[in-house]
Amino acid sequence: MIAGRVGQLSVKGFRSLRNVTLPLDHIAVYQGGNGTGKTNIYRALEFCRHAALGDLSLWLAKQGGLASCRWSGPTRTHEKARIAISVTVGDLRYHIEVGHPTPTTAAFLNEPLIKEEKIEARYSGRVKTLMKRRGPSVTISGLNGREQQWDGLLLPSETALSRLPAEVAATDVAGLRDTLLGWRFFHRFRVDTDSPLRRPAAAVTATKLDADGANLAAVFATLEHIRQDTTDLKSLVREAFDGAELIIPHPEEQAAFFIQWPDFPNRLFSQAELSDGTLQFLALCGALLSYHAPRLVVLNEPEASLHPDLMPALATLIANAAETTQIIVVTxxxxxxxxxxxRTACPIRNVEKQNGETLISGLNSLGTFRGE
Structure with missing residues (x-):
């Protein structure tokens, strides 16, 4: 039932996103100045992945805690002091609400707790609830409409989506969880002298790039020597860097890669020697052209450290990857x-901020853009 494509993201009360519903195209681009809150779109999607992973409360704590992550502007009397996020994936919709603990809750004083969760499916134009959670109680519904309670000693800080055993969860629920876990997020790779990008990697097959890029050399080696197809990768490097060649030796104990510049045909430049911009671009190549294409890749400010002249090559990289992967770019x-x-004819969504609230130009309250 899950096609894997993210169709819509709805966010209430998360940082500067007071109440917004975003339709997400196969390539979605959100562009805005510093301080407009565009990164919160990236974080809201990341929020959903951590709900599936099962460490949402810890992730929120690392983001500064619930008080820091909640909308801090004016609210209406009926509005709950919660973060509420919904995401639609194929025919399924996952909804989660997070709030503060009550005095009787089995949790620490300021720990972010899950108040509500719901998974709905749209079958033949009808909406059916597959999972519903209020507090510690979880109700599971099968396709035949039969309901059952799941008593899995669910703590208020744990998501039902992450805890439901495969034999209890409906096939679609388990599939949704797997889909969210497969999402990939990349935000400003480190390119300093101690960056993991500058070091060789263990010589093991790597089908996807790690979040910090530490296995980049192994990702390239897998493409070169396992799949034996680096045509697109090497073509992009030549386009971006005026004919430079990406050299990927067959790994022994470690995998490494080098750049051969046209001006220095007899010299190979190692990962440690490359400029920040060159290394950043190569890391993005690893993220978007890996052996296994993720269903969704979300990029936050991928232009960091890159010269403006590299933007056409970066756009080509993203467009090529979008042939197999849904891509959301925040820039x-x-x-x-x-x-x-x-390059792609995708519409650019302009992000701005008014009175502390992040707004998307042309977006109405129904989650559609004027004129589309």
């Missing part, structure tokens, strides 16, 4: 947004 670069619009 402050008008150059990158313009190149993506030209």
């Amino acid at each position: 402050h670069s008008a150059e990158l947004a313009g190149s993506l619009e030209q």
